[in-house]
Amino acid sequence: MKILIVDDSKAMRLIVKRTLTSAGYGGYTIVEATNGREALDSIKVSKPDFVLSDWNMPEMSGIELLTALKSNNIKVPFGFVTSETTDEMRERAKDQGALFLLGKPFTAETMGQALKPVLNPA
Amino acid sequence: MTTCVATDSNSTDGDDAVVESDGVASERRARHPVARTAAWAALGAESTTPLGDLLGAPVVPTSITELAESASVLCVALTLVDAARGCEVVASVLATRTSTHAIGKQMLGEETTYEDAAEALAEVVNVVAGVVKAAFVDEGFSFTLGLPAEISATELEELQASAVATTAIHVALGEHAFALSYLVTQSAATRVLAEDLHEGWVLAQDLRVDGVLVMAHSTRLTEGAARSIRETCRGLRVLAYPPIRAESR
Numbered sequence: 337m338k339i340l341i342v343d344d345s346k347a348m349r350l351i352v353k354r355t356l357t358s359a360g361y362g363g364y365t366i367v368e369a370t371n372g373r374e375a376l377d378s379i380k381v382s383k384p385d386f387v388l389s390d391w392n393m394p395e396m397s398g399i400e401l402l403t404a405l406k407s408n409n410i411k412v413p414f415g416f417v418t419s420e421t422t423d424e425m426r427e428r429a430k431d432q433g434a435l436f437l438l439g440k441p442f443t444a445e446t447m448g449q450a451l452k453p454v455l456n457p458a
Numbered sequence: 459m460t461t462c463v464a465t466d467s468n469s470t471d472g473d474d475a476v477v478e479s480d481g482v483a484s485e486r487r488a489r490h491p492v493a494r495t496a497a498w499a500a501l502g503a504e505s506t507t508p509l510g511d512l513l514g515a516p517v518v519p520t521s522i523t524e525l526a527e528s529a530s531v532l533c534v535a536l537t538l539v540d541a542a543r544g545c546e547v548v549a550s551v552l553a554t555r556t557s558t559h560a561i562g563k564q565m566l567g568e569e570t571t572y573e574d575a576a577e578a579l580a581e582v583v584n585v586v587a588g589v590v591k592a593a594f595v596d597e598g599f600s601f602t603l604g605l606p607a608e609i610s611a612t613e614l615e616e617l618q619a620s621a622v623a624t625t626a627i628h629v630a631l632g633e634h635a636f637a638l639s640y641l642v643t644q645s646a647a648t649r650v651l652a653e654d655l656h657e658g659w660v661l662a663q664d665l666r667v668d669g670v671l672v673m674a675h676s677t678r679l680t681e682g683a684a685r686s687i688r689e690t691c692r693g694l695r696v697l698a699y700p701p702i703r704a705e706s707r
Contacts, residue, residue, distance in 0.1 A: 345577050345580060345584075347565060347581055350566055351565065351581075354567065371680075392584075392604075392605060392678070393680070394605060394680060394681065395680055396680050396681075396682045400683065419587060419588030419603075420588050420592075420603060421592065422592060422595050423595075424600065440512065440581075440584065440585055440588065441511040
């Protein structure tokens, strides 16, 4: 079972990993990508069970990644972790098929609440 | 150099610590739609709670002279653009090497390299920018965020000097101080050939080819999107905001 973390910040990827463990998801294998382009390539190969992605990244953004997944007919559960949490962005994310948009800063509790309906702790 | 944020270093509480840079800026501030808002006045104070949540420890307003005494500071800045209203805000975080290490250690839970700690500081400015974006939604603004980029203290001083309005706050994580600075800059949208667009530009108008919408205004171009425009819109002059200098390096 794999979770792909997509963020251009190494620091934030580390924080997300640590928070996933605290939220009860420490049993998942973590795969990492630094932007949407790298994530798209990784998803085709590693076939993760869930993608947790930042929105604003260089080369290919999170929303561009989600759009690319749709146009490539790749179905993978997808959630955003981002510092931008306006209603407009939630709507855009939902329209493209994202399951949630979790705002930074987050806690193990809020991460767990977002993931629990779509991914079993392990 | 000394501190390069316009802050009343004698202020000791949140409200007093948020100040305008000088009389001239105050006069400009009164005229600018961004700086006239309640959201602008509250930015410094509004940022401390989410930063405390991010760092897992209280972040409180302070009057600390550490920045003023330090010759070695790191500044990370991020540009927010409201293309529809022609407004640009630069949010920045300024910290000494010691404070940067302290922030990195607090955020990442371990001793960090300076590079990792600097990345942690970039996340700080990311969260601060998120606060700015959210705070201005109710004021009718819709900001598009750039990416955090390291700039020199001199570059920050230049931005401050040309800013329409400035507000700043010194905050502390334990004994370590850092400064949050917010600048409203002059609107800088410019017409540029499609083939000259790169990562970080923000479209100031809808981009259409033969009447068909290619990309909506306010879109921040990733390199992939810019490449696509360069290929499909060659020769077209596009109204867009350039990226902050450091982001375009």
